[in-house]
Amino acid sequence: MSDVVSTSSTTRDGHILRPYGDTTGDGMVQLSFTLPMPHSKVAEGAAAQLANKMGMDPALVVHAKPMGPDFTFFVVYGRVNHLVDTSKVQVVERDYPLLSPKEVNLAIRKGLRRRLVVVGGCIGTDAHTVGIDAILNIKGFAGEKGLEYYRELKVVNLGAQVSVPHLVERARAEKADAILVSQVVTQRDAHILNTKEMSAAFRESYPRDKQPLLIVGGPRFDETMAAELGVDRVFARGTTPGEVASYLVDQLVTHRPPRTERRAS
Structure with a gap:
């Protein structure tokens, strides 16, 4: 299971967003996940490889913690090029009045x-x-x-x-x-x-x-x-x-x- 955490910047039209972490529009995101392998340099390399394949480039492993003898939890920080179009986001809004x-x-x-x-x-x-x-x-x-x-x-x-x-x-x-x-x-x-x-x-x-x-x-x-x-x-x-x-x-x-x-x- 992974969790993407970032803030976002808005373009002039107000609909197209790019995540940012350090400077506006830099595309930086933070991703966390667990791999079923003991903590090692190889495990950290595998985490970076996975992040690369998910579109993060460069991908920096900023945290790695053993989760028992056979699993490792990672936090990876890196840049993505994806944009989000908020005009195409579909959600269920509350369509009834909130009563006391x-x-x-x-x-x-x-x-x-x-x-x-x-x-x-x-x-x-x-x-x-x-x-x-x-x-x-x-x-x-x-x-x-x-x-x-x-x-x-x-x-x-x-x-x-x-x-x-x-x-x-x-x-x-x-x-x-x-x-x-x-x-x-x-x-x-x-x-x-x-x-x-x-x-x-x-x-x-x-x-x-x-x-x-x-x-x-x-x-x-x-x-x-x-x-x-x-x-x-x-x-x-x-x-x-x-x-x-x-x-x-x-x-x-x-x-x-x-x-x-x-x-x-």
Whole structure:
């Protein structure tokens, strides 16, 4: 896994960017990755070679640290010639108003005249509940209270390693309006496979117009993949409880559209 860190400069048209590190427009970036070989001069040479093949020229190994006896972590600094056209960048922008807890509760009370039911958890073998707890638990995240704090929300947190059949069963038993699933384990695309399994199970178990809202989140999800995964919304890293609560109100109270745009994968 690698991580590119740099600032950027903007050309006159405001769309074409080139990264820079020391002087504006110099194209310098910093790249980190791990190679499966013990630390040595040969390993450092291999890291520089890899960086060269990725388009960094020159590439300078500025940090190398053994990660146990058989792996080495590297940081490489060098120049790239690539440009970024920001006019062609595709992202998912928030297309609903951000509401306060008071506004969320009022909207649900007036619009539904009952509590909105949310069932959440980590499916498959995923035992990392930090993400789902940050959204659901009252302690919340980033200074915001979690969904349990909202009076008009009934929150059922199933915790870790929830099987998809059990999730569907509890959703039906609780008459869930929305399903929130967190996936942190991503080896061999486990998060994608688990999400597709979940969405398929809900399609099979519910009539199309009766399905609960399906929401998935995690640090390695691409927010543009909702249709491909068969869910209504993908939330990436940094999402706050307030954003999720506002989205629930927008979809289940304010608009309540039939969610027929999901497609099987």
